Amino acid sequence: MKNIATGTNVKSLLLVDVSNIFHCVASKFPKRKLSYSYLSEVVGKTVRSIVYGAQMGHEADKFIRRIESLGYEVKFKRPKTYGPNIRKADWDVGITVDAFRYFNRVDKLILCTGDGDFKPLVEYFTANGKDVIIYGCNISRDLKNTATVWEEITSEWLS
Numbered sequence: 001m002k003n004i005a006t007g008t009n010v011k012s013l014l015l016v017d018v019s020n021i022f023h024c025v026a027s028k029f030p031k032r033k034l035s036y037s038y039l040s041e042v043v044g045k046t047v048r049s050i051v052y053g054a055q056m057g058h059e060a061d062k063f064i065r066r067i068e069s070l071g072y073e074v075k076f077k078r079p080k081t082y083g084p085n086i087r088k089a090d091w092d093v094g095i096t097v098d099a100f101r102y103f104n105r106v107d108k109l110i111l112c113t114g115d116g117d118f119k120p121l122v123e124y125f126t127a128n129g130k131d132v133i134i135y136g137c138n139i140s141r142d143l144k145n146t147a148t149v150w151e152e153i154t155s156e157w158l159s
Contacts, residue, residue, distance in 0.1 A: 012046045013106045014039075015095050016072075017113035018053035024114050024137035025153060035159040036067050039112065039135070042157075047106055050098060052091035054079040096121050107131065111147075116140030122147055 021034050036051075043049070050073045053060060064074050075094065092115070099109055099121055109125050111118060114136035122132045123146050134143045134150040135157075144150050 010108055011106045012043065012108040012110055013099065013102045014043050014046045014049040014110045014112065015099060016049070016051040017091060017095060017111070017115060018051050019091070020113045020115050021136065021153075022053075025158065028137045028153075029155060029158055032155070032158040034112075034153065034157060036070055036072065038157050038159075040070055040072075042135070043110055046110070047102060048073060050075060052076070052095055054091075092117050099125070103128075103130070108133065110135065111143075112136060114139040114143065116142035119143060119146055 016039070025032060025034050040049070049071060051067055053074075053076045055061075055076055056078065060076060064076060068074055075091070077091075095111075095113075096118070103125070108131040109122075110133045111122070112135045114134075119140075119142040122134070122143060125132050126146060126148060131148040132146070134147040135153060136143075136150075137153045139150050139152060
């Protein structure tokens, strides 16, 4: 494990890919969900904590209210529909743009995802002196190889 920035003066940004985490956790731990209060405890104080997700109607309203009450900023959008049962609400670009918005204000980027599409983002941050921590399930090898530190979510993280 590599050294990472720690201490009270370290400024961290937490970005959570809700769809990735939801599906990966559900496939590894059926009928279980990530505890966002536990995630907050693990991460500690942040400059900003943002979760990104999708909903067709109002099915996620209770979840949104719950995580907002924990101090998370919520960015949800309606997924695009491709055919009768295929929906996609990809936030990769939105997450990346937000990461760069905070680049000069943070020392550490914390991504909660296992999606290897974030490899270029992680590479850029680490190449420019920022620490990147990845928390996820089934984290891609690309993220494991480029992050400062990564940790697979275990049952301890779940509700």
